[in-house]
Amino acid sequence: xxxxxxxxTELEIMQVIxxxxxxxxxxxxxxxxxxxRPWSQGAxxxxxxxxxxxxxxxxxxxxxxxxxxxxxNEKDYIAVESRSFISKLRGRSTITDxxxxxxxxxxxxxxxxxxxxAFIEKIKKEGK
Numbered sequence: 001x002x003x004x005x006x007x008x009t010e011l012e013i014m015q016v017i018x019x020x021x022x023x024x025x026x027x028x029x030x031x032x033x034x035x036x037r038p039w040s041q042g043a044x045x046x047x048x049x050x051x052x053x054x055x056x057x058x059x060x061x062x063x064x065x066x067x068x069x070x071x072x073n074e075k076d077y078i079a080v081e082s083r084s085f086i087s088k089l090r091g092r093s094t095i096t097d098x099x100x101x102x103x104x105x106x107x108x109x110x111x112x113x114x115x116x117x118a119f120i121e122k123i124k125k126e127g128k
Contacts, residue, residue, distance in 0.1 A: 003072055003076055003077060003080045004054070004080075005080065005081065005084060006051070006054065006056065009047060010047055010050065010051055010056075012033065012036075013029060013033065013044070013047055013048065013051065014051065014056060014057075014070065014072075014074075014077070015074075016029050016032045016033055017029065017057070017068060017069075017070050018070060018073070018074040020032075022067075022068065022069040022070060023060060023062060023067035023068055023069045024067060024068055024069075025062060025065040025066065025067045025068075026044065026045065026048065026065060026066050026067075026068075027065060029044065029048070029068070030044055048066075048068060051068075052068075055071055055072070056070065056071055056072050057069065057070060057071060058070075058071050086098075099113075099116070
């Protein structure tokens with residue numbers, strides 16, 4: 001299955017689903033989304049239906065409530081988003097330029113850099 005990018009609002013919904021045990025009901029999704037901002041029930045239902053139609057979610061009934069399970073895992077989606085972002089920068093920037101910019105603008109911390117360094121060392125040792 002080829003994973004396509006989804007709009008920001010649908011991604012917000014997926015992040016709630018990915019961060020919970022599934023299946024998760026519409027009511028619980030709405031409750032968690034509303035911790036950040038109000039959501040209309042109708043809009044949420046429409047977006048959930050769209051995510052089902054796009055094969056991101058599987059819907060089922062849990063008693064009288066509709067519940068959802070992800071068909072696309074978070075790691076796979078992040079890989080798609082990352083490839084898309086990096087391909088847009090190719091020719092104008094490198095990964096090093098990206099990390100430098102994030103660091104210079106305080107978007108990543110010294111701790112993040114240490115974790116990135118440890119990850120690179122691990123990859124070198126594994127021969128990837």
